[in-house]
Amino acid sequence: MTVDLARRPPEPPPPLRGSLAATMYREYCLLTRDRTNLLLAIVPSAVYLLLFATSLANLVGEVRYGGRTVGYAEFTVPAVLLSSMLAAATTAGTSLFQERLGRMDVELWSYPLGTGGYVLGKLLVSTLLILAQTLAALVVALTVLDFRWPPGNWAAALCATGVAALAFNGLYLLLATRFSDFRRFSVTINVVAPVLLFSSPSFYPVDRMAPVLQWLSWANPVTYGIRAIRDGALFGFGAAWPWLLVLAGIAAVTGPLLARSLVARAREL
Template identity: 50%
Template sequence: MAARLTFTNAPPAGTATAADLFAVLYREYALLARNRVNLVLSLTPMLVYLLLVNTSLNNLVGTIDYKGAELRFAVFLLPTVLAMSVVSAAGTSGMALFQEELSGVSTQLWSYPMRRSRFLLGKMLAGVSLVLGQSLLALGVAVLIFEFPFDPQGWLGLLAALTLASVAFNGLYLAAAITITDFQTFMVLTNVSLLVLVFSAPSLYTVADMPVVLQWVSVVNPLTYAINGMRDAAIFGFAGAWPNLLVLAVVAAVTYGVAGRALLNRARNM
């Protein structure tokens, strides 16, 4: 009778799970940090709007009425710049999936005895931290250039809305990257969606100043709720921003659910 093979030095399940998650996070950070092209592409639109569009339009437009509050245009446009940084960085995180597949790494990762939930959680945490980090960089540059009349509650609300927007859009692009199998299609989607999302949302203007057709489109545009959520949280506090933040939370829950199911289906087909 053959002897039964046992492993006496196997790590506990909890330790193995934590090690898997740490390994995924380490790899994601290394992959995102070393790809300088993607980082430059994700930062460029934000810096262009912040340094060129914002400064020029601030002198041209002057002040704008937003829900009864008179705001300098630089203050009004700040959430738009942050939202562009969020979308660009989220697209960069999605591209990392295709880079893994093209290099053959995905086959190795998804054939490893690791729970798919740990892989998805690592992707989510790494992607959100990248999106949030680049957005905070944009906010830091904006603070150095402009003066913002926000009180501590306004800054706290702005950061909370920015974090939730980062989670929601990272989930949206992650779900799209896992669902779409063609890299070129995703590249086109990423580049075109940035322009469509920005200019069909109340980014450079209020909803009332938008054409009627764009007003209808803005209702289903998730960037509308990210921009309005950051504006309302910074100016009026959480009481005025919670409807937009609630929509972003729903978007995050739905997109990560779609991403998780698509990841399982994609792993089975490897």
């Protein structure tokens, strides 16, 4: 008796839970087995916050934001956090090239690995790393800077950080899939990241920006990340929810696009 392989029904896709758990465990091992890289991923944001905010707080003093006067150190905390977030997102995008250059992508897609679980696992582990960065930086802020937020504002700031991390990790991973040459990706990221950061109301209020930059800031996703974290920290969920919706929309769009792009890449192997 012969079996017609062409008529054999396709194998069902692997369950999302299994692919997600396997990907998260792999990313966790890659992150924690080298303690030096782990420390370098978490510590710099706290150091930047300490050096930047304390050195400029006395120089600038206070700024007017959202109808109230706040200290400059308190105003710039979200910008420092988002700067570290962009650096972590760059690392996430670079990991795709490391898998490709080491031919690890061939091994990954040779196993029954679901695309959805793979994408979600990478996003979740990167987001958890960014939350660890944020907590370390905020502990430093509480230690050396003179400001206190109510518990609800803390929750809003951390929620905004998590949603922003999902959005920016998705964007950077999606961008990484559109490049075939690592050097071009690296150059592009290193040029784009400072432009995004400084064409947003990061270290200055939007009304102090040049008119052209004010218009550009509305098309800049970093603006919504900073506004979500800053408004959540200073005013709570009531002020942060519009920006949270924008970031959630970005994350919801980039996730499926990233999955489709990875599937297209896998077919080229």
